[in-house]
Amino acid sequence: MGTYSSVSVEGLEDLVSEMQSALMAIDSFTGQLGYSSIKTDMDDLGVTSEAIDNLKTIQNWINDDELPSLRRRLNLARGLQQQSPDAAFVQVDETVVDAMSSEEAEQRGRELAQDFEELGGPNDGFDDLMSRYEELANDPDAMSGFYAELGPELAAMFAASLGSPGSPAGENSQRYLELMSIGLGTAMKDETRPGDWYVMNEFWEETDNPQVAWGRLALLEYGDFSDSQFFVQMAVEGTALDSFVREDWSDPQNISNRNLHPHQHQMPLDLPSNVGAMAFRVLGNNPEASRKALTGYEDFPLSDFVDRVYEAGDYPHDRHGLVDSFGHAIEAGSGVEGDPPRTEHSDEESAFAFKFINASADHDEVPFLIKDSLGRLAGSYVHEMVAGSFVDDGERPGFRESSMTDAPNDFPGGTGLDPSFYLSPEVTYEFLGSFQDELQLSQPFDEAMGTLLSKKLDAAIQADKSGDADGTHAQQVMQLFGGASRMHYLARKEYAADFDAQEEARRAGVAQFYSSGMAIIPLPGWKHFAYWGFQVAANDKLSEWVSGGPGMEDQVVSENATAESMRWYMTVQAMIENGVGENAVSNAPAGLFEDGELKPMNEIFADEQLSEQFYDWVNETPALNGPSDEAQEGWNDGAHGVDAFVGAMDR
Amino acid sequence: MGDNPRRKELENLRRLVSGKIDDLKEALDKPQTIMAEGDAWTGSVADVFGEDVDYRKTDLRTAAETLTDDIDEAVSAEPKTLPDGGE
Numbered sequence: 222m223g224t225y226s227s228v229s230v231e232g233l234e235d236l237v238s239e240m241q242s243a244l245m246a247i248d249s250f251t252g253q254l255g256y257s258s259i260k261t262d263m264d265d266l267g268v269t270s271e272a273i274d275n276l277k278t279i280q281n282w283i284n285d286d287e288l289p290s291l292r293r294r295l296n297l298a299r300g301l302q303q304q305s306p307d308a309a310f311v312q313v314d315e316t317v318v319d320a321m322s323s324e325e326a327e328q329r330g331r332e333l334a335q336d337f338e339e340l341g342g343p344n345d346g347f348d349d350l351m352s353r354y355e356e357l358a359n360d361p362d363a364m365s366g367f368y369a370e371l372g373p374e375l376a377a378m379f380a381a382s383l384g385s386p387g388s389p390a391g392e393n394s395q396r397y398l399e400l401m402s403i404g405l406g407t408a409m410k411d412e413t414r415p416g417d418w419y420v421m422n423e424f425w426e427e428t429d430n431p432q433v434a435w436g437r438l439a440l441l442e443y444g445d446f447s448d449s450q451f452f453v454q455m456a457v458e459g460t461a462l463d464s465f466v467r468e469d470w471s472d473p474q475n476i477s478n479r480n481l482h483p484h485q486h487q488m489p490l491d492l493p494s495n496v497g498a499m500a501f502r503v504l505g506n507n508p509e510a511s512r513k514a515l516t517g518y519e520d521f522p523l524s525d526f527v528d529r530v531y532e533a534g535d536y537p538h539d540r541h542g543l544v545d546s547f548g549h550a551i552e553a554g555s556g557v558e559g560d561p562p563r564t565e566h567s568d569e570e571s572a573f574a575f576k577f578i579n580a581s582a583d584h585d586e587v588p589f590l591i592k593d594s595l596g597r598l599a600g601s602y603v604h605e606m607v608a609g610s611f612v613d614d615g616e617r618p619g620f621r622e623s624s625m626t627d628a629p630n631d632f633p634g635g636t637g638l639d640p641s642f643y644l645s646p647e648v649t650y651e652f653l654g655s656f657q658d659e660l661q662l663s664q665p666f667d668e669a670m671g672t673l674l675s676k677k678l679d680a681a682i683q684a685d686k687s688g689d690a691d692g693t694h695a696q697q698v699m700q701l702f703g704g705a706s707r708m709h710y711l712a713r714k715e716y717a718a719d720f721d722a723q724e725e726a727r728r729a730g731v732a733q734f735y736s737s738g739m740a741i742i743p744l745p746g747w748k749h750f751a752y753w754g755f756q757v758a759a760n761d762k763l764s765e766w767v768s769g770g771p772g773m774e775d776q777v778v779s780e781n782a783t784a785e786s787m788r789w790y791m792t793v794q795a796m797i798e799n800g801v802g803e804n805a806v807s808n809a810p811a812g813l814f815e816d817g818e819l820k821p822m823n824e825i826f827a828d829e830q831l832s833e834q835f836y837d838w839v840n841e842t843p844a845l846n847g848p849s850d851e852a853q854e855g856w857n858d859g860a861h862g863v864d865a866f867v868g869a870m871d872r
Numbered sequence: 873m874g875d876n877p878r879r880k881e882l883e884n885l886r887r888l889v890s891g892k893i894d895d896l897k898e899a900l901d902k903p904q905t906i907m908a909e910g911d912a913w914t915g916s917v918a919d920v921f922g923e924d925v926d927y928r929k930t931d932l933r934t935a936a937e938t939l940t941d942d943i944d945e946a947v948s949a950e951p952k953t954l955p956d957g958g959e
Binding site: 272 | 878881882885888889892895896899900902903906907911912913914915916917918921924928931932934936938939942943946
């Protein structure tokens with residue numbers, strides 16, 4: 222049974238840093254490290270004190286006894302953290318700390334590297350070497366020694382050999398490459414990397430050898446390089462992007478255009494064969510490196526990357542893998558992560574997303590393989606998409622540009638929306654349109670819209686109820702979402718590959734939503750149905766709108782319900798759920814409420830008498846009547862404003 | 873009578889030490905706080921280290937005070953002035 226310590230990497234980093242400071246403070250008196258000191262001055266004056274010897278004892282305790290084991294413990298903790306990135310504490314085996322000093326671990330790594338070198342490739346005997354490697358893969362001292370000894374070129378060549386068809390490592394190729402990459406990430410975590418580590422910076426230099434280029438990038442594929450973003454950025458730039466930004470980017474000899482192997486499907490790994498695609502893929506796992514690499518070229522801004530990648534994805538280049546990987550790099554840089562994607566972002570993420578969205582919206586044709594990323598980006602930046610759909614009264618196309626800072630004139634302030642930038646309506650329209658080919662591509666955005674609408678409408682109703690401001694929050698929210706919903710609808714109509722087929726699918730969804738009696742309660746997988754329910758554009762009877770859709774035979778949609786009435790019901794229901802008009806509930810006609818809950822809309826609208834009673838009751842309840850009418854007006858105003866704006870756009 | 877240059881140099885040394893002595897005394901305060909809070913590293917080995925830091929911190933303060941006293945003593949032992957012609 223070993224003795225285990227609980228270690229917080231961050232906490233131990235602080236401790237090591239403070240112990241280092243203490244060491245230097247003491248040394249300014251003792252001068253043991255060779256710097257000028259109080260002791261030197263005392264010696265000059267012939268002053269003696271036994272305190273100096275006592276200080277030396279404490280200094281030696283820090284320097285010789287504690288700091289080496291603290292650093293070793295910190296390194297091991299960093300390696301373990303790689304395996305459990307979200308854990309606040311990792312469990313470090315103290316027997317390992319005692320068993321092997323940093324120097325001994327480094328030496329073991331070096332000896333292993335020498336054996337790799339001797340073997341020359343993943344040949345016979347490689348399994349044994351990888352077994353030894355695996356034991357050390359989470360030990361930063363050992364791994365930094367390993368890579369410093371093996372050197373950058375041989376490391377890359379080993380990785381490339383594992384990726385090549387016919388790799389002697391066979392079915393272990395994928396696992397071995399992952400381990401080698403994880404080990405490189407571990408090496409980067411070494412608190413005190415050896416002096417000859419600098420040779421690894423050769424990863425930053427241009428190479429004309431596609432195996433070396435591919436191998437370097439493969440080694441950056443699986444490890445945790447979160448603390449080494451500069452190294453990743455420089456490696457990706459030097460290995461591939463510096464060549465990709467050149468005029469000869471499409472030349473078969475341009476390194477970013479080279480492949481590890483001409484037939485990717487024959488490779489034993491689940492990685493692209495193309496060096497450029499590998500470069501973007503690495504950036505897809507490294508957010509800061511992605512932002513810095515894609516916005517750091519003075520004469521080649523992010524918009525140029527977008528132009529070039531979109532061109533590369535088109536005939537005759539057809540570099541679809543490059544497009545796909547680029548989308549992941551954009552997602553990473555923009556902070557699009559999680560399911561659903563998070564909607565709060567750092568300033569750097571927002572600024573990057575702003576540049577990309579504007580650049581991408583400039584393209585009428587967008588390569589298909591980036592569209593899933595665009596849908597997720599729109600879902601992540603749903604606040605900004607809604608804000609970007611806002612059209613001021615009388616505003617015409619071309620009046621304003623997108624802005625990182627300036628809200629448009631008369632932008633409603635009481636909606637609780639928190640956009641980090643304001644896109645122009647034209648850019649919003651084009652960007653939304655760019656991923657509407659299939660409903661599935663837009664699903665992250667549709668779900669985000671459903672969630673945000675529900676959340677903001679609830680909050681606005683509460684704000685109005687508490688008498689905050691002039692009681693127009695709900696109306697403002699509905700105006701914004703009415704505009705955004707219409708903008709999305711029109712973009713879909715313009716860009717959907719098969720608009721009629723999409724409408725059929727949406728009809729089925731809305732009918733299901735309606736018939737299930739659900740309110741705008743966001744349930745996993747259902748959020749977009751609520752949004753669709755609000756979004757129904759046709760003002761026909763729902764029964765007519767729905768009819769003709771596949772599988773509609775069993776759906777019961779009342780003759781009495783229109784899109785408008787469904788939206789009105791959902792708004793009123795949201796108000797009731799938030800306690801608006803609660804005093805009137807006890808006076809409501811019998812049958813309208815059940816167990817204190819408003820009956821589902823399908824039941825109300827299916828019963829003509831109940832439907833009429835519901836309408837009358839709301840109209841006789843001032844707390845509900847005025848606000849619900851105003852909310853509807855807000856929605857319609859927003860939608861009409863967008864209709865007029867998009868109609869006037871020169872497309 | 874003239875100023876004693878050695879006394880001046882000793883006073884300079886005392887000023888120099890006085891400016892740095894608090895940093896010396898407090899050099900292990902932060903490590904001690906980190907260990908006491910238990911947010912960085914816990915376990916039996918950490919407990920031993922935490923106790924060591926406590927002892928060393930006390931030793932450090934004692935040494936700092938001894939040093940200050942010894943230098944004060946050296947200053948006091950040196951006359952402020954020297955007879956004319958003396959060095």
